[in-house]
Amino acid sequence: MxxxxxxxxxxxxxxxxxxxxxxxxxxxxxxxxxxxxxxxVCKALSGIEPESLRLYPDPAADDLVKAIAEACGVKKQxxxxxxxxxxxxAMSFLTFFNGKKPILFPDITYSFYDVWxxxxxxxxxxxxxxxxxxxxxxxxxxxxxxxxxxxPNAPTGVALSLADVEEIVAHNREVVVIVDEAYVDxxxxxxxxxxxxxxxxxxxxxxxxxxxxxxMRIGFAIGDSKLISYLNDVKYSFNSYTMDTTALAxxxxxxxxxEYFDGTxxxxxxxxxxxxxELKKLGFSFEDSMANFIFASHESCPAEKLFQAxxxxxxxxxYFPGKRTGNHLRITIGTQKxxxxxxxxxxxxxxxxxx
Amino acid sequence: MxxxxxxxxxxxxxxxxxxxxxxxxxxxxxxxxxxxxxxxVCKALSGIEPESLRLYPDPAADDLVKAIAEACGVKKQxxxxxxxxxxxxAMSFLTFFNGKKPILFPDITYSFYDVWxxxxxxxxxxxxxxxxxxxxxxxxxxxxxxxxxxxPNAPTGVALSLADVEEIVAHNREVVVIVDEAYVDxxxxxxxxxxxxxxxxxxxxxxxxxxxxxxMRIGFAIGDSKLISYLNDVKYSFNSYTMDTTALAxxxxxxxxxEYFDGTxxxxxxxxxxxxxELKKLGFSFEDSMANFIFASHESCPAEKLFQAxxxxxxxxxYFPGKRTGNHLRITIGTQKxxxxxxxxxxxxxxxxxx
Numbered sequence: 264m265x266x267x268x269x270x271x272x273x274x275x276x277x278x279x280x281x282x283x284x285x286x287x288x289x290x291x292x293x294x295x296x297x298x299x300x301x302x303x304v305c306k307a308l309s310g311i312e313p314e315s316l317r318l319y320p321d322p323a324a325d326d327l328v329k330a331i332a333e334a335c336g337v338k339k340q341x342x343x344x345x346x347x348x349x350x351x352x353a354m355s356f357l358t359f360f361n362g363k364k365p366i367l368f369p370d371i372t373y374s375f376y377d378v379w380x381x382x383x384x385x386x387x388x389x390x391x392x393x394x395x396x397x398x399x400x401x402x403x404x405x406x407x408x409x410x411x412x413x414x415p416n417a418p419t420g421v422a423l424s425l426a427d428v429e430e431i432v433a434h435n436r437e438v439v440v441i442v443d444e445a446y447v448d449x450x451x452x453x454x455x456x457x458x459x460x461x462x463x464x465x466x467x468x469x470x471x472x473x474x475x476x477x478x479m480r481i482g483f484a485i486g487d488s489k490l491i492s493y494l495n496d497v498k499y500s501f502n503s504y505t506m507d508t509t510a511l512a513x514x515x516x517x518x519x520x521x522e523y524f525d526g527t528x529x530x531x532x533x534x535x536x537x538x539x540x541e542l543k544k545l546g547f548s549f550e551d552s553m554a555n556f557i558f559a560s561h562e563s564c565p566a567e568k569l570f571q572a573x574x575x576x577x578x579x580x581x582y583f584p585g586k587r588t589g590n591h592l593r594i595t596i597g598t599q600k601x602x603x604x605x606x607x608x609x610x611x612x613x614x615x616x617x618x
Numbered sequence: 619m620x621x622x623x624x625x626x627x628x629x630x631x632x633x634x635x636x637x638x639x640x641x642x643x644x645x646x647x648x649x650x651x652x653x654x655x656x657x658x659v660c661k662a663l664s665g666i667e668p669e670s671l672r673l674y675p676d677p678a679a680d681d682l683v684k685a686i687a688e689a690c691g692v693k694k695q696x697x698x699x700x701x702x703x704x705x706x707x708a709m710s711f712l713t714f715f716n717g718k719k720p721i722l723f724p725d726i727t728y729s730f731y732d733v734w735x736x737x738x739x740x741x742x743x744x745x746x747x748x749x750x751x752x753x754x755x756x757x758x759x760x761x762x763x764x765x766x767x768x769x770p771n772a773p774t775g776v777a778l779s780l781a782d783v784e785e786i787v788a789h790n791r792e793v794v795v796i797v798d799e800a801y802v803d804x805x806x807x808x809x810x811x812x813x814x815x816x817x818x819x820x821x822x823x824x825x826x827x828x829x830x831x832x833x834m835r836i837g838f839a840i841g842d843s844k845l846i847s848y849l850n851d852v853k854y855s856f857n858s859y860t861m862d863t864t865a866l867a868x869x870x871x872x873x874x875x876x877e878y879f880d881g882t883x884x885x886x887x888x889x890x891x892x893x894x895x896e897l898k899k900l901g902f903s904f905e906d907s908m909a910n911f912i913f914a915s916h917e918s919c920p921a922e923k924l925f926q927a928x929x930x931x932x933x934x935x936x937y938f939p940g941k942r943t944g945n946h947l948r949i950t951i952g953t954q955k956x957x958x959x960x961x962x963x964x965x966x967x968x969x970x971x972x973x
Binding site for chain 1: 621622623624625626628629630631632637645648650651652653654655659660663666670671672673675676677701702704705708713714717733734737763764791792794817826830831832834835844848850851853854856857858860862863865868
């Protein structure tokens, strides 16, 4: 080891899902939207003058902030934007989880939370989900340095009711509570309606799932203007210009097309409900997902074996080894056609296994 | 104050230069390139299938990393990319300046360094530039927790020789030394040639200046593969997907057009040398800038007064209040035409002042 290595921050990074690139693959492993972005996004991108790229973008991302504020029915002072919701969440951990008491998040949840906590040396505790993978709200009624959970939760897809979310926020007025709503548009109730009532509530959403723009890296947070102002101070202490010119233009176009957004969300929900029925017939069980994925285990075939079999046929799903998650697959909802191919493959494969 | 505010990280953020948006303005305040990006950038952007934006980008940014490695004559394991050099520098502070001893950077320099140090609670000391705004290399030969300086320095434009940079790196093998080469392509010598010799040297560059792409937010670092790997661990603990699909495509196209790059750098250098002569005739003095800006003070007219007069005529330059910097203007080098308008305005204005 070199002497300079003594000053290095050592961390065990988050492992993102595989990004395979096969022709004719079915990619159901990173919860992307199977439908393209709104038509206006294409137009917005082709309208960018290359000459304009020599200039810095607007550091305040004002057009995008305004468009999001309008879509969410809040003031623009209540909106923060970043490079995907991961950037927004990383900045939020750095800004709000700065005390000595442990922050709280579920034992089974988005696997980036403990990575951020380790990166910023934030103490944390992980209340255990119940045997049906549900958050027990009472676990969050004790002393803590802050709270974060996704709603619906990942990778389980299980949603809390808005009343339960409100109870957690109301019980924790002395800390910041972050509700990570990456998947909320597929059927759960958003807590954005509560931000004017609770100044300690930050709601985080993303363009990567319901807005079909994982490739453009846009996420945002909604909260009390004081919370947002603290977040902006940290952002301006980290990187003044996080959002590039193309992301700003694409983001505005995506937010403005409410009809397209509603339509794709509806299609994904329909396909999810169809997929649930088919998977049940095939012997899978799962909690009732309100997200664009299903976290399922099979009655007889181990998840890891299914994962490998699917992979060999270029159908990619996500597998999380571990005591409580290791017999489950997280299957993203693709197009109806893709889910038909998936269930057909599973039907044949599981039949072959019986022989 | 609310109770939750006790856990908030309070910081005084960096103030980016104003981004005015007037027709016919002359914008010489944030060191942007006056020429558009390479023609291939436009082609690369229009070649992006909107459908592809629904998918996550390559988290390793492999195409861009390879293109930069090739252009810089290093291995791809020696390249790190980020959302502008500010992102690369923020990650580097977080990764490498993690000891208890103070890091060192000049008293007059890029004003983001102390902001990052404050954000991450890194102790720092600021050796004083000499009376000609030159870095005294001996100031960096004492015990420290890490070193960072721009070469050429900002906002002074003064460059260290490669031999002096090497001396600083060689004297500090027990810490990481970061050379911030945001402006190196306009006439200074890059330390990239030293990275194979010194595993404690990290060289940071950007696409925002010499590659005319401030709007696309691309920066990179070159160093020993071990340094880069530590940096990647922190990046993957912060945000897996920092570079969006359009930035990756635009970046590759920009790097590949060496001829266009050389041509625009040459034009800017020629205009800078012409501007130096004109400013001298008008009674300005300045150190010999090797950057795409000149840090100048006038023999009789206060900088703040000039700044305001220029501003009223929609000619924007940068003014840094402060004891040692407060009588200087930092003037970005624009097109030859823009600099002619600037010097003509100054000639008339200074003549009027004499009457």
